[in-house]
Amino acid sequence: MVIKHQYNIGKITLKKLSKKVLTIQLFPSGEQIIGEEAQKEFIKLFGKILRARNILSTFDDFDGQGILDDRTMQDYQSKYIDLYDKFRPKDKGDKEVINDDVVFEIELMKQVEINIDYILQLVKQYQNNFDKEVVISIDKAINSSINLRSKLQLIHAFIENITPDTDVDKEWKKFVDIQRRENLDAIIDEEKLKHDETYHFVSNAFRNGILKTTGTDIDVILPPVSRFGGGNRDEKKNRVIDRLQVYFEMFIELFWGDDTLDK
Numbered sequence: 001m002v003i004k005h006q007y008n009i010g011k012i013t014l015k016k017l018s019k020k021v022l023t024i025q026l027f028p029s030g031e032q033i034i035g036e037e038a039q040k041e042f043i044k045l046f047g048k049i050l051r052a053r054n055i056l057s058t059f060d061d062f063d064g065q066g067i068l069d070d071r072t073m074q075d076y077q078s079k080y081i082d083l084y085d086k087f088r089p090k091d092k093g094d095k096e097v098i099n100d101d102v103v104f105e106i107e108l109m110k111q112v113e114i115n116i117d118y119i120l121q122l123v124k125q126y127q128n129n130f131d132k133e134v135v136i137s138i139d140k141a142i143n144s145s146i147n148l149r150s151k152l153q154l155i156h157a158f159i160e161n162i163t164p165d166t167d168v169d170k171e172w173k174k175f176v177d178i179q180r181r182e183n184l185d186a187i188i189d190e191e192k193l194k195h196d197e198t199y200h201f202v203s204n205a206f207r208n209g210i211l212k213t214t215g216t217d218i219d220v221i222l223p224p225v226s227r228f229g230g231g232n233r234d235e236k237k238n239r240v241i242d243r244l245q246v247y248f249e250m251f252i253e254l255f256w257g258d259d260t261l262d263k
Helices: 002-024 036-056 070-087 106-111 116-129 132-143 149-160 168-191 195-208 217-221 233-254
Strands: none
Touching: 002 036, 036 070, 036 106, 070 106, 070 132, 116 132, 116 149, 116 168, 132 149, 149 168, 149 233, 168 195, 168 233, 195 217, 195 233, 217 233
């Protein structure tokens, strides 16, 4: 009886999903959604699709029956993240409420996240014949991912330097290690930050999984006030925080355990 009941739930969910997919096709995947009302409608509709796909994934008989093909799903996910970035709230949670009308199902998005291993598999596919269509697939996959979007430029820079003989997995780790140090050194030089203190600060952020920008920790890495040239200290501090946040988001999922910056 339990199995039959679960099967019926799956059938009902699949039927509902099919109807929602037909409706969301009113928003062509390759076109921009114009107007706040239409954007809110898309957000609500795609959230329902995410919830339905999540339910179906719990049933063996219905797992994988998401109706939308992978590329179209990625296009819609990319559009969904674009709107999330536009309306992003300050406080994060399983469901992020923009206002009374709009809720983003961010945790459900993370459950279907594309990871860097998948992207590296596509890079290897590109390496076989340097087909530009594979690069388009890579871009679509990255843009459909909350975590990988910030790494698009980094991944492109790596792709530009591979050859038919490149050991993709090995060279990717080397490339990331070089880039995260060079990028951090550039921020330190341009903002005249304290070198060792900044490396220690950022290494702690990687270990803890969060860049701490409140309290006095950030003040330790800033140069003496006299070196600001008469500028505003708060303005300087906020600029440094913004730059370090971009840096942190680019490299955080690419950080390998004990491989710290300051050792």
